[in-house]
Amino acid sequence: MEIDPLNAVEAPEESKPSDYAATRLNMAVAITVAILATFMGICKVKDDNIVQGMQQAQANSVDAWAYFQAKGTKSHIAESARDALVTQREISGASLSAEARALIDKKVAAYDAKIQVYEGEKGEIKQSAEGFQKEYERLNVRDDQFDMAEALTSVAIALLGITALTRKRRLLYVGWTFAGFGIVLGIAGFAGLNLHPDFLARLLG
Secondary structure, eight states, X not given: OXXXXXXXXXXXXXXXXXXXXXXXXXXXXXXXXXXXXXXXXXXXXXXXHHHHHHHHHHHHHXXXXXXXXXXXXXXXXXXXXXXHHHHHHHHHGGGSOHHHHHHXXXXXXXXXXXHHHHHXXXXXXXXXXXXXXXXXXXXXXXXXXXXXXXXXXXXXXXXXXXXXXXXXXXXXXXXXXXXXXXXXXXXXXXXXXXXXOHHHHHHHO
């Protein structure tokens, strides 16, 4: 009886459908995690720059309001000195010489001019301070967007990790949902879009 050597070689096991599905699932998880990690890294760099801009805007706002207060103090001092001169002129009345009255009038006019200058400068400084405050608030919205994007993508990555362990495709879809919202918020932060879920900002704030 002849022995066929080919019969001694075991035929390779064919891949089971379940193994193929698991491989596809793991590939989807790996690719999604890679994309999300890259996206989070880019968002982190941009968010750090925004935080620096917020700190600069806040510092400029504080300096501007301090300067505004200083101008207000100078204006109050000038008003007090002017009122004292006016009071002195009224009390002295006819007893003042023409030269003294002319000198007081000159001083009062000088204080009036100073007060007008101070008030004008206060208006400009106030406008500048409010501009810095608005810039801070605008950047704060974008900072919130990146924070929310990071939180959502972190949840997505966690769900994808559980998906790889449990091989539950439904978890993959849930992870993709969180990732989608995170990517939308991240893109809104880059584009400066007015997309700001307040409930999520309060939850993370």
